[in-house]
Amino acid sequence: MRGQVPTNEAGARHRRARLLAPGALALVLAAVPGCGSHARHAVARQVVIRSFAYDPADLAAAPGDTVVWVNEDIVPHTATSAQAGWNTGSIAPDSSARVVLGRRSFGPYACSFHPNMKGILTRNGARPASLPHPSE
Numbered sequence: 582m583r584g585q586v587p588t589n590e591a592g593a594r595h596r597r598a599r600l601l602a603p604g605a606l607a608l609v610l611a612a613v614p615g616c617g618s619h620a621r622h623a624v625a626r627q628v629v630i631r632s633f634a635y636d637p638a639d640l641a642a643a644p645g646d647t648v649v650w651v652n653e654d655i656v657p658h659t660a661t662s663a664q665a666g667w668n669t670g671s672i673a674p675d676s677s678a679r680v681v682l683g684r685r686s687f688g689p690y691a692c693s694f695h696p697n698m699k700g701i702l703t704r705n706g707a708r709p710a711s712l713p714h715p716s717e
């Protein structure tokens with residue numbers, strides 16, 4: 582019986598060593614932004630500002646997503662939602678600005694300089710965690 586003790590201890594150490602590798606991999610994945618234990622990927626979505634309009638004017642997104650407004654016009658614009666409490670500030674021609682969406686970031690927005698420029702962020706339905714990531 583005495584002979585089994587060192588054997589079992591060695592076996593336990595061996596099992597722990599084998600378990601370390603997947604654990605280390607999980608830590609690496611968790612360090613990648615947008616991956617890991619979250620239910621879905623946070624994604625970046627782009628709205629192009631062109632000819633005094635947002636394209637698309639109606640953008641579906643989810644909390645955690647980043648929306649990037651790219652100004653392709655020759656005058657500055659903003660994307661501003663007084664209702665939701667976010668504002669890109671002035672976006673110079675050929676530059677961009679981004680907003681990371683929170684739970685309450687959705688709804689209509691407009692350009693502070695040209696109030697007839699209107700857009701809206703609509704909220705995606707939540708994706709079940711069991712579905713694979715669509716972009717992979």
Ligand SMILES: [Cu+2]
Nearest residue numbers: 658692694695
């Ligand atoms: Cu504008």
